[in-house]
Amino acid sequence: MEELYSKAETLALRRKHIGPSCKVFYAKDPLKIVRAQGQYMFDEKGEKYLDCINNVAHVGHSHPYVIKAATKQMELLNTNSRFLHDNLVQYAQRLTATLPEKLSVCYFVNSGSEANDLALRLARQYRGHQDVITLENAYHGHVTSLIDISPYKFNQLGKDSKKEYVHVAPSPDIYRGKYREDHPDPASAYAEEVKKIIEETQKNGRKIAAFIAESMQSCGGQVIPPVGYFQKVAEYVRAAGGVFIADEVQVGFGRVGKHFWAFQLQGEDFVPDIVTMGKPIGNGHPMSCVVTTREIAEGFGASGLEYFNTFGGNPVSCAIGLAVLDVIEKEDLQGNATRVGNYLLELLAEQKEKHPLVGDIRGVGLFVGVDLVKDKQKRTPATAEALHLIYKLKEHQILLSADGPYRNILKFKPPMCFTMEDAKHAVETLDALLTELEEATGMKTENNASTNVQCKRKTTEESSKPEGASESIGHVNGAACRQENGIYSKKRSVPSKRIRT
Secondary structure, three states, X not given: OOOOOOHHHHHXXXXXXXXXXXXXXXXXXXXXXXXEEEOEEEEOOOOEEEEOOOOOOOOOEOXXXXXXXXXXXXXXXXXXXXXOOHHHHHHHHHHHOOOOOOOOEEEEEOOHHHXXXXXXXXXXXXXXXXXXXXXXXXXXXXXXXXXXXXXXXXXXXXXXXXXXXXXXXXXXXXXXXXXXXXXXXXXXXXXXXXXXXXXXXXXXXXXXEEEEEEOOXXXXXXXXXXXXXXXXXXXXXXXXXXXXXXXXXXXXXXXXXXXXXXXXXXXXXXXXXXXXXXXXHHOOOOOEEEEEOHHHHHHHHOOOOOOOOOOOOXXXXXXXXXXXXXXXXXXXXXXXXXXXXXHHHHHHHHHHHHOOOEEEEEEEOOEEEEEEEEEOOOOEEOHHHHHHHHHHHHHOOEEEEEEOOOOOEEEEOOOXXXXXXXXXXXXXXXXXXXXHHHHHHOOOOOOHHHOOOOOOOOOOOOOOOOOOOOOOEEEEOOOOOOOEEEOOOOOOOOOOOOOOO
């Protein structure tokens, strides 16, 4: 494929014309990606990279069915949603059918940030309250209202950056958090922390509008809340006149496997008041949605202020959304997330037993984190080692990323067409790199008997679970988050004792 600019020219133009805060992956040697297909991305030289992090391309990069739906509708019409169009109502009907019955009213917007911003407006209008409870290390978007409720971002601005109407509850992380896996009831203990915040807020004459949380924290460290936590939090928040907002922007649309929505991992008795979604909804097309109850929607409308969004719910976006739902169903991508996710967790659990750098493996479906540590007992975050590994994986043409508050968690969030062969290849490469790194840095292998054991699990039907296999919520002692993956090269150089990234 003929490129307009060389990689160096593209980089120079980006530095000249694009804001310096807009960072790129692999800053030392950025990738120039020119096309992608399925779970693979290709650079300007035609080199193929295994994409382990792109939860935006939910059903696979450049899916032909999605492209066909978009092209067909674009040829006919694209306009704003103030005109009647069947795509809008058909998609709203299909989308709400995946949710609990009371979540029946949609507002279509264009990004996860826009969805979460609108969710805050709905919550605050509902009862006239202002204050918001968020979680440690949470990230909900890049607009001002969301930076204000995202400790992942506002903590970078200094100790006085938290607004008085924002209250931060402990992340329900049973590996690194206040209450860990040995606690008899971590769900209740973490929920009690939210209750304390509510009581303190009320003493100060303030009122809670909403509690907002990702159904599984991504940037915060691939944290999977203990079952029962959301139910108890919702009880306390609703009693205070607030609503529960479930942010599914990164984890929805079947990524967890057995369920279509990650909040459903908490059980059938839990239903949020507002659900926000983005990223996977359009398979790379900019669209998103807020779904809420009829009561909250009518409260929002009672203000007399019209809500209008030029591109939200346009015919092309809705055609794409419908196509994505079709592909998830026709290609059994939820089933694939369960089968491949379980297999990936098994392979990674073997690495935990083998490598002193691997402190915890946690995940469900195709949302998996590897918590790297310098000391398993102290759980000291291995930040430099994580960065080193993602650069080495890139050399092997595997794209993975590191995230979490200490940037020590390797994040697997690949397209849903990710296969067992992909999982095996990624973990075998990681295994070899971990071995090299541990040898170079003098870390002693905890289990000498398994030092030279390679991943030997089969990737054929013999190793796959039956169709009805239950989903596994793996927590080999912990939680995790996001980024990139690679392919085995024949030459494997042992890094020097100093970790270079």
